[in-house]
Amino acid sequence: MGLLALGTPLEWPDAKNAAGKVREWGIEQLLAVWRRAKGKERDVLRWGDEIEYLVVAFDDSNREVKLSLRQADILDALAQDEALCKQGGCVPDLQKVVREGEPLPTFHPEFGRFMLEATPGKPWGIGFKDLLDVEPNMKWRRTIAKEHMEPNEYPITLTTFPRLGTNDQYTTPYFPPSGERLRSQFLPDEIANPHIRFPTLAANIRARRGRKVEINVPIFKDEHTVLPFNDPTVNYDLHKWPEDDDVRNGAAKENHIYMDGMAFGMGSCCLQITFQAKNIVEGRKLYDQLSPLGPILLALTAATPVYKGFLADTDVRWNQISRAVDDRTPEELGEEPLKNNRWRLPKSRYASNSTYISQDPRLRKEYMDPGLVVDETIKQRLMDEGMDDLLATHFAHLFIRDPIVIFGEDLKELDLSKTDHFENLQSTNWQHMRFKPPPPDNSIGWRVEFRPMEIQMTDFENAAFSIFIVLVTRAILSFDLNFYIPIPRTTENMETAHARGAVLNEKFYFRNNVLPPRAAKATTNGHVSGSTTPSNTPSRPPTPTGPVEDEYSLMTIDEIINGQTSPPGFPGLIPLVESYLNSMNVDVATRCDLARYLDLIRKRANGKYWTAARWIRHFVRGHGEYKGDSAVNEEITYDLCKAVEEITKNEARDGGLGWEMFSETEGVTRKRKGESACG
Numbered sequence: 001m002g003l004l005a006l007g008t009p010l011e012w013p014d015a016k017n018a019a020g021k022v023r024e025w026g027i028e029q030l031l032a033v034w035r036r037a038k039g040k041e042r043d044v045l046r047w048g049d050e051i052e053y054l055v056v057a058f059d060d061s062n063r064e065v066k067l068s069l070r071q072a073d074i075l076d077a078l079a080q081d082e083a084l085c086k087q088g089g090c091v092p093d094l095q096k097v098v099r100e101g102e103p104l105p106t107f108h109p110e111f112g113r114f115m116l117e118a119t120p121g122k123p124w125g126i127g128f129k130d131l132l133d134v135e136p137n138m139k140w141r142r143t144i145a146k147e148h149m150e151p152n153e154y155p156i157t158l159t160t161f162p163r164l165g166t167n168d169q170y171t172t173p174y175f176p177p178s179g180e181r182l183r184s185q186f187l188p189d190e191i192a193n194p195h196i197r198f199p200t201l202a203a204n205i206r207a208r209r210g211r212k213v214e215i216n217v218p219i220f221k222d223e224h225t226v227l228p229f230n231d232p233t234v235n236y237d238l239h240k241w242p243e244d245d246d247v248r249n250g251a252a253k254e255n256h257i258y259m260d261g262m263a264f265g266m267g268s269c270c271l272q273i274t275f276q277a278k279n280i281v282e283g284r285k286l287y288d289q290l291s292p293l294g295p296i297l298l299a300l301t302a303a304t305p306v307y308k309g310f311l312a313d314t315d316v317r318w319n320q321i322s323r324a325v326d327d328r329t330p331e332e333l334g335e336e337p338l339k340n341n342r343w344r345l346p347k348s349r350y351a352s353n354s355t356y357i358s359q360d361p362r363l364r365k366e367y368m369d370p371g372l373v374v375d376e377t378i379k380q381r382l383m384d385e386g387m388d389d390l391l392a393t394h395f396a397h398l399f400i401r402d403p404i405v406i407f408g409e410d411l412k413e414l415d416l417s418k419t420d421h422f423e424n425l426q427s428t429n430w431q432h433m434r435f436k437p438p439p440p441d442n443s444i445g446w447r448v449e450f451r452p453m454e455i456q457m458t459d460f461e462n463a464a465f466s467i468f469i470v471l472v473t474r475a476i477l478s479f480d481l482n483f484y485i486p487i488p489r490t491t492e493n494m495e496t497a498h499a500r501g502a503v504l505n506e507k508f509y510f511r512n513n514v515l516p517p518r519a520a521k522a523t524t525n526g527h528v529s530g531s532t533t534p535s536n537t538p539s540r541p542p543t544p545t546g547p548v549e550d551e552y553s554l555m556t557i558d559e560i561i562n563g564q565t566s567p568p569g570f571p572g573l574i575p576l577v578e579s580y581l582n583s584m585n586v587d588v589a590t591r592c593d594l595a596r597y598l599d600l601i602r603k604r605a606n607g608k609y610w611t612a613a614r615w616i617r618h619f620v621r622g623h624g625e626y627k628g629d630s631a632v633n634e635e636i637t638y639d640l641c642k643a644v645e646e647i648t649k650n651e652a653r654d655g656g657l658g659w660e661m662f663s664e665t666e667g668v669t670r671k672r673k674g675e676s677a678c679g
Contacts, residue, residue, distance in 0.1 A: 007407030009200040012207035015406045022403040025414045026421035027378055030395060030437065031385050033419060037438045038280060042445040045473070046123035046276040049466045051138060052269035052455060053116045053145065053155035056641055057172050060152075064634060065641045066172045067114035067161050068153050069190065074116065077148040078107055090121070090144070105141040109193050112267040114171070116145055116155060123276065124470075128590045131470065135463035142459060142648075156644050157455045157462065159268050159317050162306040162637045165259055167233055183212060183241040184261030186233065186308065191263045197405050201428075202262040204404045205327040212243045215264055215323040216256035220311035220500070222621070224628040231258045233308065257310045264307070265324025265350070268317045269455040271301070271462050273469055274436070276445045282477065283446035284358040284391070287435045289476045290469075291353050292483045292510065293573075294432040294452040295493035296560055299502045300604055301454040301465060303612035309637075311620060311630045314498045315613035316454060318432075322350040325430065327404065342400075343373045349401050350430035352494040354487060355394040357435060362482050363390075366548040369487040375400050398429045432494070452494075457612055457644055457658070458651050464597035471594075472573060475580040481514045485552045501614065504607045507554035512570055561605035574602050603664070610660040618660070619643060 010018060057068040078084060079094040088098035090106050097106060103121030110117045118141040124130045145155045163170045165186035179189030181199040183206065192198045206212055219229045234252045238244045252258035277283035302315035326348040331341040338344065347354065354369045372393070379396035383389065403424040410420055417440050426436075434449040450469055456462045475481060489509035496506050544551065555570065563572025577598065581591060603609040610618075620626055623636045632640075647658035655666045 006196070007409040009196050010406045010408055012204045014408075015204055015404070016208070016402065018406050018411055019402045021411060022406055022421050022424055023375075023378070023399050026403075026423075026425050027381055027395070027399065028414060029416060029419045029422040031382065031387075032416040033422075033437045033440065034385070034387060036440075037442055037446070040279060040438060040442065040445055042276060042278045045126045045278060045282075047126075047470055048120055048123045048274050049134070049138075049462070050270075050272040050274070051118045051141060051157065051462060052110060052271075053118070053142070054112075054158055054161055054269060055114050055116060055149065055153055055155055056161070057150065058152050058154070058638070058642070063638045065638045066170055067112075067164065068150075069113040069171050069173060070150070070153070071109055071113045071116060071193065074145070074148055075107060075109060078144070081148065084144075088121075105137065105144060107141075107145065109195065111193055111198055112263055113191060113193055114161070115267065115269065118142075118145065126470075126474065128584075128586055128594070131467050132590065132593050134466055135459055138459035138463055154645050156641060156648060157269060157457055158641075158644055159270065159304040159454050160307065161267075162632050162640060163309045163634065164267060165233070165261075165264060165308040168634060178238070178240050180241075182206075182261045182263070183243050184263075185235055185238060185244070185247075186259065187261040187263050191261075191267070200405045205262060205325060206243065208327045208329065208402065208404070210329055212246050212251070212260045213262060213265075213324050213326055214246070214251045215259040215320055216253040217259070217307050217320060218313040219255055219257055220305070220313045220617075220630050221255075222311065222628045222630050225630045227255065229255045229630070231256065231310075234258055257307045257312060259308060259320070259324075262324050265317075265321035268304070268321055270317070270451070271453040271455050271465060273450045273453075273466055275448045275450070275470075275473060277448065278445070280446045281359070283435065283448050285360060286448045286473055286476065287433055288356045288358040288360065288363070289481065289483045290448065290450055290473070291356070291433050291487075292485050292490050292493075293469075293472065294352065294450070295490060295497045295508060296510075296557060297450075297465070297469065298432075298452040298454065298494065299497040299506070299508070299557055300561070300601070301456060301611070302497075302503060302614075303454040303456065303616070305500070305613045305617045306620065306632050309632050311617060311632060313500055315500050315502060315611065316498050318452065318494060319498055321430070322348040325350045325428075327402070345373060345400070346371050349428060351432075352491050353431045353433050354491075355390075355397055356484070356487065357390050357394045359388065359390060360484075361543045362484060364484075364544055364548060367484050367486045369491075372397060373400050394435065399425055401425060401429060404428055454612070457647050457661070459648075460651050461600065461661075464600045467594065467597045468577070468601050471577045471580065471598075475573075475576045478580050478583065479576065480516045481576065482516065483511050483514055485509055485511050486548060489552065500617075503557050503605065503611055507556055508560065509552050510555045510560050510570065511552045513551070513568075514570070514576075558606045562602055574598055600662070608664045609662060612661065615658060615661050616640065 055068045056065050058065050075091050079091040084090055087104050089095045090104040092106055099122055105121050106119050108117040120137050142155055175188035175190040177184055177186055177188050181189045181203045231252055234247055236247055298316055304317040305312055305315055328345050329341055330336040331338050332345040334344050354372055356363055374393055374396045378399050379392045382392035419440055432452040436447040438445055453465055493508045496508055499506050561573050563575050564570050620632055620636055625635045643657055650656050652658040652662045659666050
């Protein structure tokens with residue numbers, strides 16, 4: 001959830017005129033935080049997760065499922081629950097939340113009126129016992145949310161609703177499409193959270209762009225798919241808004257599913273992890289080192305094979321969200337000569353990272369993005385105040401964008417005790433990593449947000465991926481690991497992650513040797529030869545030499561996660577994590593519990609366990625109502641959502657529904673939490 005504020009939003013022409021002032025004031029607020037917090041220290045790493053739900057309503061008598069637009073009602077019910085209030089409350093947007101003892105989870109609104117966001121009531125610590133509390137807390141959140149819904153509603157964790165944007169009535173209550181703000185053929189304005197920020201964001205993106213957003217996802221070509229495929233839901237005769245000309249001008253591409261509204265992207269659910277570093281140095285290091293891992297985790301968590309009632313030939317959501325908030329003009333896209341805009345912009349404002357920011361001697365200039373666009377005036381202003389070149393470049397890159405939502409009341413006076421103008425730009429640069437300065441009150445530290453992962457069907461899976469990435473950060477810091485590759489290769493990897501079956505069928509650029517020169521070497525059996533402590537690594541690693549291209553190669557996800565068997569191959573992320581656990585002398589019971597989660601990651605990578613994308617595609621294609629024509633009708637969608645509900649509750653225990661995602665063969669009984677995973 002980004003910045004939420006109240007006020008009078010400016011329509012785009014006025015917002016455009018005020019954009020320069022917001023950028024200028026935003027930089028001054030950033031500098032104020034920089035001066036206060038650049039030397040800030042924290043003793044321990046803390047972290048938190050964000051889970052997003054789709055709220056669906058089942059009509060079992062008619063075998064129908066629809067998106068429930070009751071987000072506000074559900075949040076109100078949570079906030080007014082007397083028992084929850086006595087425990088401190090759980091809806092900070094509607095009530096004062098008291099965090100004492102074991103605080104309740106917290107619930108937040110999201111872009112879609114059919115969505116909920118849930119977070120733990122307090123940050124997680126790095127203690128291993130804390131890691132084992134994550135899954136029960138996620139289950140608790142879902143239980144609390146469900147208890148405040150209607151009996152026929154359920155919070156499922158699918159990335160997208162399979163029939164969002166179809167021609168039938170897919171929401172309850174129903175609203176007709178083609179409203180003034182989105183002007184979408186397929187979506188009503190009421191699909192979005194009514195907070196004024198959200199419809200203004202959608203309208204101003206469209207206005208700045210000069211046309212509607214354009215999302216085209218390749219169709220999955222099945223046995224009876226009519227080719228060439230021309231999206232049959234597109235109405236070429238609609239003349240309600242000027243933007244209805246988009247489709248007549250070629251916006252809907254052949255052999256693609258066409259979508260035209262922000263909610264097709266921002267209505268997607270994901271799993272995000274935020275880390276608080278002990279200081280800015282550690283935060284910058286984590287930002288850089290986690291960045292190359294983004295595409296790998298995106299492919300591993302693939303869960304999005306259906307859009308607008310059709311099977312897609314992709315498995316993940318990322319590019320669809322990118323296009324759904326792409327406000328670039330024809331000039332910035334390179335379709336017209338530059339006249340009114342300052343730059344050509346190679347990426348949407350929702351994209352993979354384009355900067356490295358750590359003052360690490362191992363960071364070579366050859367790793368940087370050669371096409372990076374930077375506002376040199378802003379960069380110089382930051383450097384004049386003492387910010388180093390790398391960090392100044394990072395923020396000067398973010399600030400090439402225009403602020404999209406501006407409240408008139410905020411333009412009266414610059415307030416350096418706030419960060420509203422800075423966050424206006426920061427929070428609408430949706431990159432796969434986000435570097436977050438402390439808030440003005442300095443109550444928390446420098447943070448790094450890991451954003452690429454897709455939401456998973458079960459709390460067990462979401463906990464597993466959360467715990468895994470936390471343990472990877474511990475290994476990075478303990479062993480001084482080096483995952484640097486050139487930024488353009490990470491950008492390519494993000495594209496590769498979209499391919500159908502990428503987790504098994506594609507290769508990704510990854511660094512060959514991640515261990516520092518004098519560090520111990522991890523092996524594929526989880527042991528480390530030699531010393532493993534940070535004190536045995538150089539205090540200042542040498543700057544690499546030699547051709548950059550020799551430092552990385554194409555690897556499968558299996559090789560990246562589990563290691564290459566031929567020496568001196570890459571040891572694998574899980575063996576590195578296990579080496580870290582070995583060095584920490586974790587007790588046997590805790591180690592066995594953690595092994596349950598690592599086993600899921602390991603077997604997802606080697607193909608023994610399916611991704612959700614593969615399972616959903618298999619479910620659809622095996623359904624009795626499926627005609628082999630790529631279409632996912634209402635009955636299939638009902639059965640799919642019912643199956644997801646069952647899988648969420650039972651997690652395929654005793655070989656139940658969805659066993660392919662959790663066990664190697666049908667009928668295997670999976671270990672429950674508290675039972676030894678070590679035999």
